[in-house]
Amino acid sequence: MSERPAAATREVIGTVDGTPTSDGAGVKLKRLLGTSKLPGLDPFLMLDEFRSDDAADYIAGFPDHPHRGFETVTYMLAGRMRHGDNQGNTGLLGPGSVQWMTAGRGIVHSEMPEQIDGLMWGFQLWVNLPASDKMTAPRYQDIDPRAIPVIEQADGVRVKVVAGRHVGVEGAVRSVATDPQFLDIALPAGTAFRTALPAGYSAFAYVFEGAARIGDGARAETVPAGRLAVLGDGTEFAVAAAGSTAARLILVAGRPLGEPVVKYGPFVMNTEAEIHQAIRDYQSGRF
Secondary structure (H helix, E strand, O other), rough: OOOOOOOEOOOOOOOHHEEEEOOOOOOOEEEEEEOOOOOOOOOOEEEEEEEEOOOHHHOEEEEEEEOOOOEEEEEEEOOEEEEOOOOOOOOEOOOEEEEEEEEEEEEEEEEEOOOOOOOOEEEEEEEEHHHHOOOOOOOOEEOOOHHHHHEEOOOEEEEEEEOEOOOEEEEEEEOOOOOOOOEEEEEEOOOOEHHHHHOOOOOEEEEEEEEEOOOOHHEEEEEEOOOOEEEEEEEEEEEOOOOOEEEEEEEEEEEEOOOOOOEEEOEEEEEEEHHHHHHHHOOOOOO
16 A cells, blocks of 8 residues: 655745725724735635724724625624624624625625724625626525534644534534635644645635744744735645744635636626626615
8 A cells, every 4th residue: 555645734925914994984904815915815805804992993883885796704703793784684793703694696784883892803704706606695604603613622722613624523604605714723832733725725824813833844934913824735734833822813715716806895796797787786776
């Protein structure tokens, strides 16, 4: 029997710092993906981190706004955000909860804070839809934190499987076209973590606490908090807490679509004609 070849560990091929910006009605946030530094990483279109304990930075929220042609993923670490839309759906996102919204053919929704002080912290990721799904009916996967599988290693490493799979455990989010992997990985000082990733999938890691050493051996790179690491191809992801402190990061991967992307604000389609149609449909109240 021939020896099985070693897994190809993904290396860091580039890092980017976030760009301070604002969105909605003036919510201050840091944009990590979807800027001139990193316009996109097929199928991922945008990643924002919002984090502030100053209510003035977030209290105005994100009033009614439309979406068509992609998915929004909101992952809350701290704070409370109320969702509502023009189809009568409502929901409350609290600490540790996830909302995976498939906008499909169109929806108008709002995301408003349900607090007047305290820390508001989380992420919003935009994930493209294939052309065949862009005009599908909107749907939501609102995930309570208690429904997200948590894997605890003997050394104290704690992994939340939001989407995808790790050591045979399926994530809370299901049936997404781009087969995403979304893990929240907490590393105590002196610990390490490995997981399989499909070859050919786009992937990035964002460190939001401490510092993490990503990769194997001499080719590993230390990535500090606040920096996003774009990963090269391979079949495995390896990370360790750097230095003498704990680290925490999200690992995100997905199947590239390889399709044309035409964006106009909250609309993401494949052609300019489809963008013009989205604008007409929205203005005519057909969302």
